[in-house]
Amino acid sequence: MVAGLAGVGEEVTLWASYLFGREQRIIGGMAGDDFKMKQTFVYSDDTVCTNALSVCHLTAKMPLFTGVKHGHRPLSRVLTATKTKGNVLYEIDNRPAWEIWKEETAEVARKRAIEVEELETPAEIARFFTNYILGLATGKEGEYKIRWPSGINKDGSLNFTCAIAEGAVFRIMDGTNLENQIKAAEEAVVIAKRNAEKAGYSDFAGVIVFDCAVRQLMLGDRFSEAVDLCKKVLQGVPLLGWETYGEIRLEPGQFSGFHNTTSVILLIPNGDKKKE
Secondary structure (H helix, E strand, O other): OEEEEOOHEEEEHHHHHHHOOOOEEEEEEOHHHHHHOOOEEEOOOOEEEEEOOOOOOOOOOOEEEEEEOOEEEEOOOEEEEEEEOOOOEEEEEOOHHHHHHHHHHHHHHHOOOOOOOOOHHHHHHHHHHHHHHEEEOOOOOOOOOOOOOOEEEOOOOEEEEOOOOOEEEEEEEEOOOOHHHHHHHHHHHHHHHHHHHOOOOEEEEEEEEEEHHHHHHHHHHHHHHHHHHHHOOOOOEEEEEEEEEEEEOOOOOOOOOOEEOOEEEEEEEOOOOOOO
């Protein structure tokens, strides 16, 4: 678990892969503070820290299986991060980042009774960025890795929960389709289950979910529908989960494993493989 406002989600994920070995699966999330956006904490035993990382190394006789999915779709034209520093995005296409964000989202936001020029409080801004978020191009057609802007600075730059590379190509994504968002959690479980079945495992002891806290804001009263779909895929399997400010799922051999506004699944087999 990583402190959610440290701004180093991807960096911590890759360092963990380096330290523990690239053959390890790395799963986790970033701690939140109920969208106060002030300070987040992690702990180990009786030690409580901010700007810190807490690690649990799990050894099992059988492999563990994972899945990940988000429910966003591209909204804007293709954009380029032209000035960044760490987790701060200063300019998009050589203009202030927030200025571009407002231009690309104003029309669709207005249809939902949101005036982007009138956003003021951290809660209002967080809710806005819940639906209009950065989708990083992955190199695969139609696939994007989500990056959540956690706040706006006075100079119009945007803060993120991990570094944004200068020159990164992306689109602003639209997350307002609740059916897609509900379905995403189910699809993450299906991916993990399919991976397990391919390896010969069909009986499961439990499933752990790292689900973005932003998805809770999106779904509101419909949040339980996503949980019910997960339970339907794995009927009778115990389910445990958290709401996080960022999700981690790094499979062996991957070079990027940090996600936002996403459901990450860890599926735990129960016993040996099924007999052939």
